[in-house]
Amino acid sequence: MGSDKADLWDVEVSSPEELLGYEVLILGIPTWGIGKVQEDWEHFMSRLEDFDLSGKKVALFGLGDQESYPETFADALGKLYEVLQKTGCSFTGSWPVAGYSFEGSAAVKGGRFVGLVLDEENQPDLTNERLDKWLKDIFTSTPKQNVYHGR
């Protein structure tokens, strides 16, 4: 994306207060421990639901492994989405489920993933192409400079 377009933050050493200065947020999350949120994200997420993010636009992406964890594919992405729904933010960057093979995912709402899903274990060759398309999509709908990148 380029550091001229986004500030990069690490949730392990950040707090949700730091989101408040931005109008557009890009948050990324892997799924760990069979459908679980990774520890660094857990603490951040437990505080996130207390914040008012109304007026902010949020794009989400998640990392997962569809072959080894087909029933909990990118579940943490769905959990993050559910927490953010309580904050009043609006979402951009949902993503089609076509092109993936899995049994179940908490990240699918209304037939689409709530954000971009990347599978570096099984489809690393598709990552750049997916990212290019997704970034074009979100920047077309949100032509802003201030972007928070959660991981």
Ligand SMILES: Cc1cc2nc3c(=O)[nH]c(=O)nc-3n(C[C@H](O)[C@H](O)[C@H](O)COP(=O)(O)O)c2cc1C
């Ligand atoms: C112990 C363990 C549990 C995992 N559980 C899931 C899971 O439930 N669902 C999923 O989609 N991916 C799961 N994964 C795959 C990771 O999300 C995937 O490898 C991801 O690329 C990790 O990103 P990171 O290396 O940036 O942390 C798991 C991986 C490990 C090692």
